[in-house]
Amino acid sequence: MTLSGWVQKSRVLGGMTFVDLRDRYGLTQLAFNMETNAELCAAANQLGREYVIQVTGNVTERSSKNNQIPTGEIEIIVTALTVLSESETPPFLIESETDGNEELRLKYRYLDIRRPKLRDILITRAHIIRAVRSYLDGKDFIEVETPNLIKSTPEGARDFLVPSRLQHGSFYALPQSPQILKQLLMVAGMDRYYQVVKCFRDEDFRGDRQPEFTQIDCEMSFIHQEDIFETFGGMVQHVFKKILNYDLGELPRIKYDDAIRLYGSDKPDLRFDCPIVELNNHLPTSDFVVFNNALANGGLVAGLNAKGSANYTRKQLDELTEFVKVSHRGLGGLVNIRFNEDGTVKSSADKFYTEEQLRQIGAAFGAEKGDLILIAADKHSKVRKSLGDLRLELAKRNNWIDNSKWSVLWVVDFPLFEQDEESGDITFAHHPFCSPHPEDMIYFENDPLKVRAQTYDMVMNGNEILSGSIRIHQRDIQEKVFNNLGLTPEDRDKKFGFMLNAFRYGAPPHGGCAFGLDRMVMLMTGGETIRDVIAFPKTSGGRDLMMDAPTPVDGNQLKDLGIAIRE
Numbered sequence: 001m002t003l004s005g006w007v008q009k010s011r012v013l014g015g016m017t018f019v020d021l022r023d024r025y026g027l028t029q030l031a032f033n034m035e036t037n038a039e040l041c042a043a044a045n046q047l048g049r050e051y052v053i054q055v056t057g058n059v060t061e062r063s064s065k066n067n068q069i070p071t072g073e074i075e076i077i078v079t080a081l082t083v084l085s086e087s088e089t090p091p092f093l094i095e096s097e098t099d100g101n102e103e104l105r106l107k108y109r110y111l112d113i114r115r116p117k118l119r120d121i122l123i124t125r126a127h128i129i130r131a132v133r134s135y136l137d138g139k140d141f142i143e144v145e146t147p148n149l150i151k152s153t154p155e156g157a158r159d160f161l162v163p164s165r166l167q168h169g170s171f172y173a174l175p176q177s178p179q180i181l182k183q184l185l186m187v188a189g190m191d192r193y194y195q196v197v198k199c200f201r202d203e204d205f206r207g208d209r210q211p212e213f214t215q216i217d218c219e220m221s222f223i224h225q226e227d228i229f230e231t232f233g234g235m236v237q238h239v240f241k242k243i244l245n246y247d248l249g250e251l252p253r254i255k256y257d258d259a260i261r262l263y264g265s266d267k268p269d270l271r272f273d274c275p276i277v278e279l280n281n282h283l284p285t286s287d288f289v290v291f292n293n294a295l296a297n298g299g300l301v302a303g304l305n306a307k308g309s310a311n312y313t314r315k316q317l318d319e320l321t322e323f324v325k326v327s328h329r330g331l332g333g334l335v336n337i338r339f340n341e342d343g344t345v346k347s348s349a350d351k352f353y354t355e356e357q358l359r360q361i362g363a364a365f366g367a368e369k370g371d372l373i374l375i376a377a378d379k380h381s382k383v384r385k386s387l388g389d390l391r392l393e394l395a396k397r398n399n400w401i402d403n404s405k406w407s408v409l410w411v412v413d414f415p416l417f418e419q420d421e422e423s424g425d426i427t428f429a430h431h432p433f434c435s436p437h438p439e440d441m442i443y444f445e446n447d448p449l450k451v452r453a454q455t456y457d458m459v460m461n462g463n464e465i466l467s468g469s470i471r472i473h474q475r476d477i478q479e480k481v482f483n484n485l486g487l488t489p490e491d492r493d494k495k496f497g498f499m500l501n502a503f504r505y506g507a508p509p510h511g512g513c514a515f516g517l518d519r520m521v522m523l524m525t526g527g528e529t530i531r532d533v534i535a536f537p538k539t540s541g542g543r544d545l546m547m548d549a550p551t552p553v554d555g556n557q558l559k560d561l562g563i564a565i566r567e
């Protein structure tokens with residue numbers, strides 16, 4: 001047979017030279033024999049790491065087998081060798097476990113992708129996309145491409161702008177998503193649309209984000225929310241079965257309000273339980289000002305039962321307190337109650353509660369011997385957010401998560417509007433085209449924050465991997481939403497006039513969603529960041545280290561565009 005590939009490593013053993021040849025499909029051992037073919041063996045001894053070679057030879061059974069790799073039982077006794085291309089010594093080890101740090105690997109990404117780990121992720125990514133396409137094609141969805149040079153879209157992030165050479169001072173925006181275009185495809189009668197599509201958001205690089213990322217963007221006409229749950233729940237079930245041979249089963253649903261109340265998050269990880277328990281109606285009377293003040297100010301007293309953690313040391317308890325005190329959580333501290341194994345009950349609020357009262361509080365948590373109760377008191381949002389984070393932290397510390405399990409669920413009934421904590425302004429929670437629940441329209445004028453939207457997310461192991469909604473297709477409701485968002489008629493015409501115009505010509509009821517493909521692939525391949533599943537990602541600071549971008553451009557290019565850079 002003839003094989004081509006890269007030299008991973010070679011070793012000389014007695015009169016034999018063995019070379020591991022790597023290609024996209026794996027490793028194959030090549031054998032050269034000094035006794036039977038000295039010239040060829042000498043040539044093999046000259047091969048360096050990452051040389052590209054082609055060999056012809058005979059496949060034979062190995063005497064010492066390697067059961068770690070699929071080709072471990074055979075080797076190729078080489079009869080002809082051609083060096084197709086030489087290589088300099090690579091800057092890091094091209095193996096699954098490498099000595100190269102991420103910066104170096106991003107700079108030489110083409111070498112990084114030769115590593116089996118990355119290669120396999122990219123292959124799985126392609127298989128996932130193939131499974132998605134075959135599922136959606138089977139359901140009569142049509143893949144339609146939408147343009148990248150468009151007008152600003154409404155996902156609420158900052159746009160990437162592209163200056164127009166032909167109209168100085170005017171700019172295209174790169175799509176934050178094809179949201180408006182897919183809705184116009186519904187007006188156009190396309191009925192079932194999808195697209196594997198790049199989206200662009202110029203956000204601050206907090207957390208695990210990329211300025212450009214891929215969505216599986218979908219939209220359907222003449223449907224209700226249930227059709228979306230069935231179609232796209234079915235899609236993840238299909239993909240999991242095909243790729244991981246895992247049966248997800250029916251996806252549970254949880255209401256947004258319940259998710260926030262019970263898990264302090266709109267993307268709860270339900271691979272473990274540990275819900276937040278609210279104590280406002282369960283607190284015994286006492287002089288404890290921390291709790292009393294929170295209640296007097298309309299706040300919340302609530303806590304978690306860290307099962308089996310009563311033996312946490314002072315230091316561990318302090319760490320948890322610090323965890324909830326950091327500025328973005330901002331709690332004053334945590335009160336603990338320890339239900340010790342020996343049957344005693346101890347608390348950091350011993351001074352204010354009798355043992356009987358502590359046991360009464362513990363009963364609200366179903367506390368048993370060995371349990372540690374952690375309680376917070378403050379504004380509702382702060383307590384919920386902090387306990388939601390603490391819940392995840394406890395799961396990590398106590399190994400509560402079974403990594404062979406998946407938790408994939410729908411979160412439904414999101415609010416239509418949100419209030420900006422600082423300015424008090426009302427903004428949309430998802431985007432301005434989400435349809436309110438008809439029965440909540442009674443709150444629309446006077447209590448808009450109470451209006452629920454027909455908006456849903458899919459959550460996978462505590463990560464949001466899909467968002468979507470039933471859209472507004474009636475002009476009058478769309479105008480009401482714009483009014484509530486404080487958009488003047490001029491604003492709305494300037495931003496969305498083309499869309500509102502289209503809706504004059506017969507808009508079908510429609511709805512859809514978009515999957516974050518990168519995050520879904522990351523979770524399904526066990527990656528730690530979405531950079532691991534993107535062939536050529538940017539750093540967390542938004543740089544492409546391989547191409548060295550962004551960079552200043554030539555003065556003439558700027559002149560063409562009518563742009564001057566201000567020092």
Ligand code: ASP
Pocket residue numbers: 155176177178179218467468469512513514
């Ligand atoms: N365009 C939305 C997003 O990118 C998804 C949707 O509503 O379909 O989040």
